Amino acid sequence: MPDPSERIIHIASPKSRLYVEADQSIRKGLEPYPRALAAYEVLSKDPEARGHWDMANYITMHKLGYNDHGRVHALLTGAASVAILQLLVDAGVRPDTVESGVGDLEDAFVVVILSTMLHDIGNQVHREHHEAFSVTLALPILNRILGELYPKPEQRIELRALMLHSIYSHDLHPEPLTIEAGVTAVADGTDITKGRGRKAFSLGSIDIHSISALAVDEVIIMRGEAVPIEIRVRMNNAAGIFQVEETLTKKVLKSPIRDYVTVVATSDTNNHHDHRIIQRVRLHDSEDRFILEE
Incomplete structure (x- = not known):
């Protein structure tokens, strides 16, 4: 269920x-x-x-x-x-x-x-x-x-x-x-997953935007613990953090609902190369930056 x-x-x-x-x-x-x-x-x-x-x-x-x-x-x-x-x-x-x-x-x-x-x-x-x-x-x-x-x-x-x-x-x-x-x-x-980035890539747009979109597998919007909303982003490659920061997090930080939302980004733990770069980061509660989590 x-x-x-x-x-x-x-x-x-x-x-x-x-x-x-x-x-x-x-x-x-x-x-x-x-x-x-x-x-x-x-x-x-x-x-x-x-x-x-x-x-x-x-x-x-x-x-x-x-x-x-x-x-x-x-x-x-x-x-x-x-x-x-x-x-x-x-x-x-x-x-x-x-x-x-x-x-x-x-x-x-x-x-x-x-x-x-x-x-x-x-x-x-x-x-x-x-x-x-x-x-x-x-x-x-x-x-x-x-x-x-x-x-x-x-x-x-x-x-x-x-x-x-x-x-x-x-x-x-x-x-x-x-x-x-x-x-x-x-x-x-x-809306930053590879479902919408794949077409731009196939049409020849090979840049950080399309590459990073291909690195995001899914976005889950769920009830948070410390705040009402947690947006959880699962990446297959650390390149996805560009989409998270430049597209999603910017909108959260400059929004009237900033105090009610947090963003968590996780990298595929089966990808050992990316595992050394990013495993899990969370948007800081009061500052405009991500922090690493164990």
């Missing part, structure tokens, strides 16, 4: 399996929140959103040589965001949707799933300033979906504002200010 404290596992799988696993994880996580599940179902079938994901992926992968930034990335980060928000809520953290009086807990999940899955669509225009492009391109989609779920215009606008902030700040330029935006940013940082 799987550990019930483990909310989601990203495994390096074929693309078709990634679709299915992420979709199932999102649906299961949103079962207690029917409005958020309805929002996800509408978004996942939206032809405009699908077109955005396809073209964002084409530009980033085929023209820039980056890792996947399309529908697979949207689904994986969406699943991670639902898991992260639920663990925060379980620990008593109040999302800004609730704190501001804009909505209830169910509405917070609507904010997180929509903003997370649309955060990277601006890459179809260009990687530079993609955050701002994502905001512009997401507006008509958000208007359609929220129009179906929320009859009061004022609440629709307020919820949309939280989503646009999350989308615009997901890459830390500027830094996220709300709990929901922090969830989106950290969820984005968890």
Whole structure:
């Protein structure tokens, strides 16, 4: 039986399996929140959103040589965001949707799933300033979906504002200010496994980004002991620490949920060469650095 404290596992799988696993994880996580599940179902079938994901992926992968930034990335980060928000809520953290009086807990999940899955669509225009492009391109989609779920215009606008902030700040330029935006940013940082790095590598992008992504086998988001969330990264090679530091940890450190998250990275103990370099490191509780653990 799987550990019930483990909310989601990203495994390096074929693309078709990634679709299915992420979709199932999102649906299961949103079962207690029917409005958020309805929002996800509408978004996942939206032809405009699908077109955005396809073209964002084409530009980033085929023209820039980056890792996947399309529908697979949207689904994986969406699943991670639902898991992260639920663990925060379980620990008593109040999302800004609730704190501001804009909505209830169910509405917070609507904010997180929509903003997370649309955060990277601006890459179809260009990687530079993609955050701002994502905001512009997401507006008509958000208007359609929220129009179906929320009859009061004022609440629709307020919820949309939280989503646009999350989308615009997901890459830390500027830094996220709300709990929901922090969830989106950290969820984005968890998608670092070789499942999405392999394609960029096969297309000829052989650099530290693709190599280090191939060195990460899985990311597990689970209930922590000292803090509400532990993100555990299992690497097959010490090169994976680059992805952990540059992609995931940066987002954790500059996020409003920093105090609620720790990151642990472990290297395959069967790899004797890497065993001498890194076996297990943990993000320091109060300083912006990793510490070695025995």
